[in-house]
Structure formats: structure tokens, C-alpha cells
Amino acid sequence: MEIFTEYRGQIFEAFWTTIQLTVYSAVGALILGTVLAAMRMSPVPTLNWLGTTYVNVVRNTPLTLIILFCSFGLSQTLGITLVDAKSTTSIEDSNFRLAVLGLTVYTASFVCETIRSGVNTVPLGQAEAARSLGLTFGQNLRMILLPQAFRAVVIPLGSVLIALTKNTTIASAIGVAEAALLMKGMIENTAALISVGTIFASGFIILTLPVGLLFGWLGKRLAVAR
Amino acid sequence: MSGASVLFDAPGPRARVRNRLITVITIALALAAAWVIYSRLESKGQLTAAKWEPFVTGNLWKTYILPGVQGTLTAAAVSIVLALVLGFVLGVGRLSHHNGVRWTCSVIVEFFRAVPVLIMMIFAYFLFANYDVFPSKHLALAGVITGLTLYNGAVIAEIVRAGVNALPRGQAEAAEALGLRWGQTMRSILLPQAVTSMLPVLVSQMVVVLKDTAIGYQITFLEMVRQGTQVGSAYGNYVPALIVIALLMITVNFTLSYFATWLEGRMRRSSKGPEPMHIAPVTQGVFGAGAGGTI
Numbered sequence: 001m002e003i004f005t006e007y008r009g010q011i012f013e014a015f016w017t018t019i020q021l022t023v024y025s026a027v028g029a030l031i032l033g034t035v036l037a038a039m040r041m042s043p044v045p046t047l048n049w050l051g052t053t054y055v056n057v058v059r060n061t062p063l064t065l066i067i068l069f070c071s072f073g074l075s076q077t078l079g080i081t082l083v084d085a086k087s088t089t090s091i092e093d094s095n096f097r098l099a100v101l102g103l104t105v106y107t108a109s110f111v112c113e114t115i116r117s118g119v120n121t122v123p124l125g126q127a128e129a130a131r132s133l134g135l136t137f138g139q140n141l142r143m144i145l146l147p148q149a150f151r152a153v154v155i156p157l158g159s160v161l162i163a164l165t166k167n168t169t170i171a172s173a174i175g176v177a178e179a180a181l182l183m184k185g186m187i188e189n190t191a192a193l194i195s196v197g198t199i200f201a202s203g204f205i206i207l208t209l210p211v212g213l214l215f216g217w218l219g220k221r222l223a224v225a226r
Numbered sequence: 227m228s229g230a231s232v233l234f235d236a237p238g239p240r241a242r243v244r245n246r247l248i249t250v251i252t253i254a255l256a257l258a259a260a261w262v263i264y265s266r267l268e269s270k271g272q273l274t275a276a277k278w279e280p281f282v283t284g285n286l287w288k289t290y291i292l293p294g295v296q297g298t299l300t301a302a303a304v305s306i307v308l309a310l311v312l313g314f315v316l317g318v319g320r321l322s323h324h325n326g327v328r329w330t331c332s333v334i335v336e337f338f339r340a341v342p343v344l345i346m347m348i349f350a351y352f353l354f355a356n357y358d359v360f361p362s363k364h365l366a367l368a369g370v371i372t373g374l375t376l377y378n379g380a381v382i383a384e385i386v387r388a389g390v391n392a393l394p395r396g397q398a399e400a401a402e403a404l405g406l407r408w409g410q411t412m413r414s415i416l417l418p419q420a421v422t423s424m425l426p427v428l429v430s431q432m433v434v435v436l437k438d439t440a441i442g443y444q445i446t447f448l449e450m451v452r453q454g455t456q457v458g459s460a461y462g463n464y465v466p467a468l469i470v471i472a473l474l475m476i477t478v479n480f481t482l483s484y485f486a487t488w489l490e491g492r493m494r495r496s497s498k499g500p501e502p503m504h505i506a507p508v509t510q511g512v513f514g515a516g517a518g519g520t521i
Contacts, residue, residue: 060483063440077270127233145233162340166343172344183348187348
């Protein structure tokens with residue numbers, strides 16, 4: 001408990017970074033994932049192929065490798081840093097943004113697959129009725145399929161969000177000052193292994209449990225009555 | 227609803243022209259992106275033969291990549307076996323009629339599903355180091371195996387529970403009517419059928435285990451991604467090294483995923499045996515949402 005009091009400021013700061021990583025990546029992954037899902041369902045074979053390839057490549061690559069590639073490959077080798085090099089916090093900002101990029105790219109493939117499974121829950125007649133009314137593929141997707149699909153996949157999307165929250169710990173591989181990095185530092189400095197472990201495990205339970213409950217409740221509320 | 231064809235009409239003349247136009251634009255954009263990447267790599271000298279040549283020498287594979295492959299495979303193989311054991315114990319425990327057993331197993335499962343694998347690995351690593359549980363050579367391996375076993379054990383417990391719950395009620399009722407005890411029913415009636423229906427999901431869970439061995443990078447475990455970065459720093463070719471490692475990983479994982487999907491399709495078509503569980507991208511927990519499955 002004394003350890004918690006001593007490190008309180010740092011712990012809250014680290015978990016705040018974890019939350020920021022989660023929120024930014026979640027928004028990015030939701031947008032990219034929806035676009036990918038639309039591509040994989042579209043009538044154009046090239047888009048189809050592109051979406052499928054993306055999902056198969058990214059889903060089968062370890063997240064650690066993707067995030068390290070963002071740092072070693074994009075930033076250090078190719079000089080793509082996503083920040084203004086003159087800013088005083090450019091290194092921290094760069095690592096944070098590269099981590100968000102890596103997490104977004106990785107999570108988008110799971111969001112895409114989740115949304116596609118949601119579209120599969122929409123009855124055949126809905127899409128057929130939409131077509132018989134003369135709606136184009138884009139209109140069909142926008143007005144008929146996706147609204148129902150999203151309501152069907154609220155709970156699985158919640159699971160993706162929880163997995164993303166836990167995956168942000170991997171950003172510590174490129175030195176983003178989030179929970180796992182602080183945990184390592186605290187264990188090395190305090191040697192109070194059990195207390196530190198308890199603090200960080202509880203932190204993640206506090207972050208993920210309400211999200212699970214909220215999405216479970218939302219999922220039941222928003223489910224399409226059929 | 228399945229198959230994309232119900233989503234749109236067969237293209238008429240105008241739609242064909244439009245689709246062709248979109249195709250051309252997509253290809254043009256893809257080529258432009260490829261060109262940007264190519265010129266970027268070229269200008270940084272990442273495409274010169276010197277950066278790629280080491281990968282055709284046996285030395286690089288022997289010193290760096292093969293030990294990494296060995297580390298990854300060892301950790302994954304041991305973890306999946308231990309996780310199966312733990313998963314079956316916890317999964318059956320959650321189905322128990324004893325409230326105490328059921329609650330204990332539920333709390334354990336929910337705990338290990340909510341805590342990130344990396345946090346568990348770091349904890350196990352330092353725990354083993356503090357109390358000298360393993361020789362220092364095997365510390366990182368033990369940490370990785372512990373983290374992966376606890377997390378995947380919890381996920382497999384949920385899969386086992388879902389598999390048993392998905393069986394027709396009549397199976398357990400008939401066993402009870404024949405006078406079998408709960409343990410006998412579980413062992414000789416329910417679990418054998420559940421295991422069969424779980425097979426595809428278990429195969430796809432192996433992909434998660436293989437990918438997650440890379441998290442061991444952070445506790446200095448000698449696995450493929452770490453070895454890739456070692457190659458990168460030794461030969462100054464991070465981009466080619468990470469691409470080669472990614473290709474190896476993707477090949478193995480894609481084959482496994484493909485096999486899991488094929489198995490599910492085959493079992494669904496077959497008239498023998500129980501219906502297979504569907505391989506969802508993520509599985510649900512008792513609290514509605516919960517992380518797990520193939521992410």
C-alpha cells in the first residue's frame with residue numbers, strides 16, 4: 001500500500017497513457033476496419049483481394065513485430081516519424097504515435113472480421129429487398145446492412161476493445177511510458193514484486209471489467225429484435 | 227447470409243464500366259503507394275544486394291534465425307499443452323455443481339482473461355528470478371510459458387464450457403437416466419463430444435499462442451522477433467530482417483488458420499459427429515464482452 005501511495009502520480013500517469021493509446025487506436029481501428037469490411041464485400045474484385053490480403057497478412061503477424069517495425073523500420077530507417085522534429089518532446093510523441101499506428105493497423109483486421117460476421121447475421125431478405133428497391137451497393141451497405149450489422153456486433157466489438165486495451169502494453173517495446181513499462185521499472189526499483197503485480201493487475205481489471213459490462217448491456221439493448 | 231453475391235446485382239453495362247474504373251484507380255493508387263515505398267527504401271539503401279544477401283547465407287540462419295525459431299516453437303508447444311490441461315480443469319470446474327468449485331474457477335478464469343499477457347510474463351519472470359525457481363538460462367522461457375499458459379488456459383476453459391453447453395441437453399439427461407454420476411457423464415459422454423466440436427477453435431487458438439510468444443521479446447526471451455532485431459542490428463538491415471521474420475510467421479500462421487477453417491467446413495459438411503463450434507474472431511465471456519479468442 002505504501003508503494004501505491006509513493007508511486008501514485010506515476011501510476012495514474014501510466015494508466016492515463018494506456019487509456020489514450022486505447023482510445024486513439026480504437027477510433028482509428030473502427031474507421032479502418034469498417035473501410036476494410038466494405039472493401040471485402042464490394043463488387044470490385046481488386047478491392048476484395050486487397051482487403052482479404054490485408055486481413056490475412058496483418059492478422060497472422062505478431063503485434064510486437066508490427067510495433068517494432070513502426071519504430072525500427074518506419075522511424076529509424078525510413079525517417080517517417082509523424083512528428084515535428086523540432087519539438088522538445090519529439091521522441092516521446094513519435095513513439096506514442098507510432099504505437100497508435102501499429103495498434104490501429106493490427107486491430108483494424110479484427111474489427112473488419114467482426115463487422116463482416118455481423119453482416120452475416122442480417123437476413124438475406126433485407127439485402128434482396130434493398131436491391132429490388134433499386135438501392136446501389138453503397139446505399140445498401142450504408143442504409144440497410146451496416147446499421148443492423150453494427151447493432152449485432154456490439155458485444156464482439158467490446159471484446160476487441162478489451163483485447164486492444166490489454167494489447168497497448170506491447171507499446172512498451174518501443175518505450176511508450178504506459179503501464180507495463182512502469183511496472184518493470186517499479187519491480188526493479190522497489191523489489192516489492194507482489195504489491196506491484198497486484199497494483200497493475202487490478203489496474204487492468206478496473207479498466208476492462210466495466211467495458212465488458214457496458215458493452216454486454218449495450219449489446220442486449222441494441223440487439224435487433226427478430 | 228453468406229456469399230457476397232446477394233449484396234449487389236449482377237453488373238450491367240454501366241456498373242461494369244464503373245467497376246473497371248474503380249479497379250483502375252485502385253491499381254493506380256496501389257502502384258503509387260508501392261512506388262513511394264520503393265523509392266523511400268531505395269534512397270535509404272535498403273534494397274541493395276548487401277542488405278538482402280545475408281539471408282541466403284547459412285551462417286545468418288544458423289546464428290540468428292534458427293535459434294529464434296526453436297525458441298518460438300518450444301515456448302508455443304509447451305504452452306499449448308499446459309494450457310490445454312489448465313483449460314480443461316478450469317472449464318470442467320466452471321461446470322461443476324459445487325458452488326465453491328464453480329466460483330473459484332470462474333474467478334480464476336475471469337482474472338487471467340482480464341490481465342494482459344505481458345503483465346503476467348513480467349510478473350512470472352521476476353517471481354522466478356527472485357526465488358531462484360529456474361536456472362537463469364531458462365528464466366525467460368519459464369516466464370513466457372507461464373504467461374501464455376495462464377492466459378490461454380483461461381481462454382480454453384471458456385471454449386470447453388461453451389463446447390459442453392452447446393451439446394444437446396438430451397445427452398446429459400440420458401446419461402443421468404442411465405444412472406451415471408456427474409463425473410462419469412462428463413468424462414464418457416459430454417467431454418468426448420465437446421472436444422470434437424472444439425477442434426477447429428483449438429487449432430486457431432494455436433495461432434494466438436505462436437504470435438504471443440513474440441511478447442517474450444520484452445523479457446529478453448530468445449524468439450523469432452528478437453532474433454530478427456538482432457539480425458537488423460548486426461547487418462544494419464532492420465527492414466529486410468523484420469520482413470523476413472514476418473513472412474516466416476505469416477506462412478505458418480496462415481497455414482494453421484486455413485487448416486482450422488478447412489476443418490470446420492469439413493466437419494460441418496460431414497453427417498457424422500457433433501456440429502463444430504464456429505471460429506469467431508473473438509469469443510464472448512460471461513460478463514457479456516471479454517477478451518479472448520484469436521486476437
